[in-house]
Amino acid sequence: MRVLSGIQPSGKLHIGNFFGAMRQHLQLQAEHDSFYFIADYHALTSNPQPDEIAGHTLGVAMDYIALGLDTEKTVFWRQSDVPEVTELTWLLSCVTPMGLLQRCTSFKDKVSQGLSPNHGLFAYPVLQAADILIYNSELVPVGADQKQHIEVTRDIAIRFNNAYGEVFAVPKEHIIESVAIVPGVDGRKMSKSYGNTIEIFEPEKSVNKKIMKIVTDSTPVEDPKDPDKCNVFALLRLVASPEESGEWENKYRNGSMGYGEAKKRLAELMLDYFKPFRQKRTELENNINYVKEVLASGAERAKAVAGETLEKARQAVGLRK
Numbered sequence: 460m461r462v463l464s465g466i467q468p469s470g471k472l473h474i475g476n477f478f479g480a481m482r483q484h485l486q487l488q489a490e491h492d493s494f495y496f497i498a499d500y501h502a503l504t505s506n507p508q509p510d511e512i513a514g515h516t517l518g519v520a521m522d523y524i525a526l527g528l529d530t531e532k533t534v535f536w537r538q539s540d541v542p543e544v545t546e547l548t549w550l551l552s553c554v555t556p557m558g559l560l561q562r563c564t565s566f567k568d569k570v571s572q573g574l575s576p577n578h579g580l581f582a583y584p585v586l587q588a589a590d591i592l593i594y595n596s597e598l599v600p601v602g603a604d605q606k607q608h609i610e611v612t613r614d615i616a617i618r619f620n621n622a623y624g625e626v627f628a629v630p631k632e633h634i635i636e637s638v639a640i641v642p643g644v645d646g647r648k649m650s651k652s653y654g655n656t657i658e659i660f661e662p663e664k665s666v667n668k669k670i671m672k673i674v675t676d677s678t679p680v681e682d683p684k685d686p687d688k689c690n691v692f693a694l695l696r697l698v699a700s701p702e703e704s705g706e707w708e709n710k711y712r713n714g715s716m717g718y719g720e721a722k723k724r725l726a727e728l729m730l731d732y733f734k735p736f737r738q739k740r741t742e743l744e745n746n747i748n749y750v751k752e753v754l755a756s757g758a759e760r761a762k763a764v765a766g767e768t769l770e771k772a773r774q775a776v777g778l779r780k
Contacts, residue, residue, distance in 0.1 A: 460491050460492065460597045460598055461491065461492045461493075461494060461594065461595060461596050461597045461598070462487050462488075462491040462492065462493045462494065462596070462597070462598045462599070462600060462633070463493075463494040463495070463496075463590070463591055463594055463596035463598075463599055464480070464484055464494075464495055464496075464599065464600055464601075465495070465496045465497070465498040465501070465538065465590060466480065466481070466495075466497060466498060466519060467497075467498045467499075467501050467502045468497050468498070468499055468502050468512060468515035468516040468518070468519045469502050469505065469507070469515065469651060470515060470651040471515070471518060471651075471656075471658045471659075471660075471661075472518070472519060472522045472658065472659050473649055473651070473656035473657055473658050473659060474641060474649065474656075474657050474658075474659055474694075474697075474729070475641035475643070475648070475649030475650065475656065476659070477526070477659055478641050478697050479602065479640075479641060480600070480602075481522075481523070481526065483600055484523075484600065485526060485527050485528065487600060487633075488528070488529055488532060488533045489529075491598070493532070493533040493534065494533075494534045494594050494596065494761065494764075495523070495528070495533060495534070495535050496535070496536050496537065496538045496541075496590070496757075496761070497516050497519050497520060497536070497537050497538060497754075498538050498590070499512055499516050499537055499538050499539050500538045500539055500544070500545070500586060501538070501583065501586065501587070502515075503579060504574070504577065504579040504580040504583060505574055505580075506575070506577075516537055517747065517750055517751075520535070520537075520750050520753065520754055521740055521743040521744065521750055522659060522660065522740070523535065524739070524743060524750065524753065525660075525736045525737075525739040525740035525743055526659075526736050527736075530753045530756075530757075534757050534760045534761055535753060535754065535757040536754055536757035536758040536760070536761045537754050537758060538590070540754065540755070540758035540761075540762075541593075541758055541761050541762050541765050543593065543762065543765040543766055543769045544586070544589045544590055544593050544765060545586075545589075546769060547589040547592070547593050547765075547768070547769050547772060548582075548585050548586045548588075548589040550619075550772050550773075550776060551585050551588055551589055551592070551615050551619060552582065552585050553776075554615065554618045554619050554622055555585050555588075555615050555618070556618075559584075559611060559614060559615075560581060560582065560584060560585070563583075563584050563607065563611060564607060565583065565584070565607070565608070566580060566581055566583070572652055584608065584611045584612075585615065587608055587611075587612065588611065588612040588615045588616070591609075591612050591630055592612065592615075592616055592627045592628075592630070592768070593764070593765045593768045593769060594761065594764050594765060594768070595627075595628055595764065595768060596628075596630050597628065597630060597631065598630065598631055598632075598633040599612075599630055599631075599632055599633060600632075600633040601632055601633070606632055609630065609631075609632035610632075612630060613629050613630065616628075616629045616630070617629060619772075619775075623772075623775035623776055624775055626768075626771050626772050626775045627768075627772075640693075641693070641694070641697070642690040642693050642694065643655025643656060643657075644656075644657065644669050644670075644672055644673045644674065644690075645674050646673075646674045646690050657669050657670070657729070659733060659736075660733070660736075660737060660740050663730055666726060666729060666730060667726045667730075670691075670694075670722050670725055670726045670729065671719075671722050671723075671726070673690050673691050673694070673722060673725075674690060675689065675690065675691060675718040676688075676689075680714075680715065680716065680717040681714055681715050682714050683711070683712050683713060683714040684711045684712070684714070684716070684718075685711070685712075686707070686708045686711040686712070689711065689718075689721075691718055691721045691722055691725055692707065692708070692711060692721065694725055694729070695707060695721060695724065695725045695728065698725070698728040698729055698731075698732040699728055707721065707724075
């Protein structure tokens, strides 16, 4: 079954990206025909500097490869290397009702966070639909909060098919029930826009420093604490074994344990968890040409699929008769 997902190169990837999506992507590639892309067209909606988007794109590629992406089995490419997706976006735009886009909560959320309400941001779901449909994607792994994105894609595909014939397979979402809501150091959801992240390959000293600054409540050391309301414990159970997580849960509930003790252990576990991947990441930094070759090869494989789908859509609407 073909699985597709994309990630924006909007900055250095953090542990929220990993535990929220990347880990599932890497697991799914073993069992499915996986298509993963770096969504640099999508990143343009926030008007990044040109050198930033280029650098972040390579950074995302190195992170995925270092963390275990199978570059032989999985199709992995930069979105803009397959421009066919932008033409399909226009074809889909012509069957997409304004009301459908106006109901999308992601646009409202991003504007409320301070992003300029440009047309690209508003029409983002149509490009996203083109990403999914042009590769004949069957499953799209998302968290429950992103389900609307797939519903919009399904709606657009059905409208196109009703108007022009059965051109697109209607995809299904793959809701990641176990997706982790990863808190940032300030207690809000970890996000680059909040400036509260811990990067996956951040220098060790910086990781330690950030973890020691994680926001906690003022419960005295000797009193019991609720692990389910603690940002430190929420992160700790992501990287600790089930047995150790249980031990820490008991420590919280029994009292006589300070948050500083938990933070110290969290820092050790976090660094140990990603340590096996750090050497590979360093090797890739010293071999950028290899990273570019992986993306170029992936783009050629993606273009072969995208070209066939786009041609079918062109013929259906009457551009090729």
